Amino acid sequence: MHIPDGFLSPPVWASGWAVMTAALGWCVKKTHALLEEKMVPLMGVMCAFIFAAQMLNFPILGGTSGHLLGGVLAAVLLGPCPAAVVLASVLVVQCLVFQDGGLTALGANIFNMAIVGTMGGYFIFRLIYKMKSTPKVFLIAVACAAWFSVILAATACAFELALSGTVALTSVFAAMAGVHALIGIGEALITVFVVEFVVKARPDLVYGLKRRGL
Amino acid sequence: MKTREIIFGILAALVLAVFLSPFASEHPDGLERVAEDHGFIERGEGEPAVDAPVPDYVVPGVKNEKMATALAGALGVVIVFAAGYGAARLLVRSAKSGRAQKRG
Numbered sequence: 260m261h262i263p264d265g266f267l268s269p270p271v272w273a274s275g276w277a278v279m280t281a282a283l284g285w286c287v288k289k290t291h292a293l294l295e296e297k298m299v300p301l302m303g304v305m306c307a308f309i310f311a312a313q314m315l316n317f318p319i320l321g322g323t324s325g326h327l328l329g330g331v332l333a334a335v336l337l338g339p340c341p342a343a344v345v346l347a348s349v350l351v352v353q354c355l356v357f358q359d360g361g362l363t364a365l366g367a368n369i370f371n372m373a374i375v376g377t378m379g380g381y382f383i384f385r386l387i388y389k390m391k392s393t394p395k396v397f398l399i400a401v402a403c404a405a406w407f408s409v410i411l412a413a414t415a416c417a418f419e420l421a422l423s424g425t426v427a428l429t430s431v432f433a434a435m436a437g438v439h440a441l442i443g444i445g446e447a448l449i450t451v452f453v454v455e456f457v458v459k460a461r462p463d464l465v466y467g468l469k470r471r472g473l
Numbered sequence: 474m475k476t477r478e479i480i481f482g483i484l485a486a487l488v489l490a491v492f493l494s495p496f497a498s499e500h501p502d503g504l505e506r507v508a509e510d511h512g513f514i515e516r517g518e519g520e521p522a523v524d525a526p527v528p529d530y531v532v533p534g535v536k537n538e539k540m541a542t543a544l545a546g547a548l549g550v551v552i553v554f555a556a557g558y559g560a561a562r563l564l565v566r567s568a569k570s571g572r573a574q575k576r577g
Contacts, residue, residue, distance in 0.1 A: 260504045263517035291564045299561040300474050304482035306557030307550045311490035314530060314546055316498040323506040324498035344564070348556045356552060357545065358525035361517075416504065426511045434510060438503040464474070 260328070260416055260439075261353065262368055264361030268423035275419065276366030282374045283347055289340035298337065301464065305333050305345045308453075310352070317445050325442030328412060330377030331384060331405040332450045335467035336457060339381040346373035371415040380408025384467060397458075397468065398451055405450035406443035413439035483554060490546030494530070495539035 267275065294302075309329035316324035329349075333342035347369045353359040360368045384404035388397055417435040421428035458465055501509060508514040527533070527545050535541035 260502065262504065264522045265516040265519050266508070266513065287564065291566070294561060294565050296565055297474055299558060299565055300479045301482075302561035303554040303558030304474075304479060304486070307483055307486035307554040308489075310549050310553040311486040311494070311546065314490055314494040314497060314542075314549070316500070316502060318498040318500055321506075322500050324500040324502050326497075326502065341561075344560055345557055348560055349553050352549065352553050352556055354525070355523070356525055356527055357530050357549065358521055358528040359530070362522035413503065420513075425513050425516065431507060431511060434507040435503065438506055442503050461474075461478070 260368075260372065260412055261350075261360030262364035262371075262416060262419070264363050266361075266423065266425055267364050267367060267419055268425075269363075271419050271423045272363045272367055275364070275368075275370050279366040279370040279374065283343060283369060286340040286343040286374075286378075290344050293338065294341060298341065301337065302341060302345055305337060305342075306348050309333060309345065310349050312449065313349070313353070319438070319441040319445070323438060323441075325439070325445055327446055327449050328372055328376055328409055329450075330372060330412070331380040331401065331408045331446075332453055334377050334381035335384060335401055335404075335450075335454055336465055338466040339378050342377050342381070343373045346377050367416075367419050371412045371419070375415045376408040376412035379411040380404045381467075383407045388467065398455065401454050401467070402447040402451050405447040406440075409439045409443035409446045410436060483550070486550045486554075487547060490550045491543045494546045495542045 309327070309332070312327040312329060314326070316326045318324050330342060330346055333345045337345065350360060350365065350369050350373060354362055354365045354368070381404065384400045387400035387403055390396070413435040414432065417428070417432045420426050420431050458468070462468060505514065508517065527548065530545040531538065531541040532544040532548070535544060
């Protein structure tokens with residue numbers, strides 16, 4: 260879902276940078292207030308894992324592929340704000356080193372995936388897990404949140420493309436939501452698998468298990 | 474987090490990036506598919522705003538394409554680990570950083 264240069268109009272990509280800077284700035288401030296020493300290496304490992312997993316495109320129907328976004332994975336393990344910082348770090352490296360996502364569109368890409376997908380996905384996780392805090396509901400909440408995070412990011416991306424005059428909103432919205440509804444299933448499966456692994460190995464590290472409020 | 478666990482995490486990422494990424498699906502991703510179907514894919518095929526050193530996860534100059542992707546994966550894992558670790562090191566709660574140096 261990395262938007263390349265040329266898809267977005269200058270007003271849209273410039274707004275993307277502005278909104279992203281404000282939102283990520285808030286996340287950075289929150290992270291600074293909460294981040295504990297023991298989480299520092301975990302932030303690095305999370306970046307490495309999400310980067311690697313994002314290289315692994317899996318095929319879905321109709322000659323299309325998708326890959327993990329990782330926003331909910333990072334948010335459930337680290338908390339939503341550190342997760343946004345992790346996703347943003349990965350996106351910056353992907354853009355500057357690997358030309359995955361354009362530099363002009365980097366603001367929008369960070370906004371879509373690190374902010375909308377990650378924070379929005381975590382909000383959904385909280386909403387479900389707060390209703391019934393059992394281990395089973397925990398995994399259901401993780402799965403739903405992961406699926407929604409992909410849809411949310413894809414929807415934001417569709418809006419930006421439509422606002423840019425690149426493509427009509429109704430058609431791009433349906434197409435983006437449709438294809439990412441399938442990719443979201445992969446996202447949910449991988450996220451549940453990895454979260455379950457960490458819950459078994461080091462439950463004390465899992466932010467989503469211990470924090471109550473949003 | 475124990476050193477052993479950190480190494481395990483990085484190794485897991487390296488295994489994915491080096492040994493699995495060369496065999497990842499080469500089909501267009503969701504956005505590329507939509508861009509193709511709606512006829513705006515060529516808008517993204519102009520000159521990029523900056524030239525990246527390792528475009529499209531292929532290390533330039535390496536003949537074997539799978540090897541070039543594996544190398545790009547390894548390089549990326551190291552860079553993003555450093556970026557994430559560095560960002561976290563800068564952001565860690567300053568009041569605590571003095572006394573909580575112990576590992577694990």
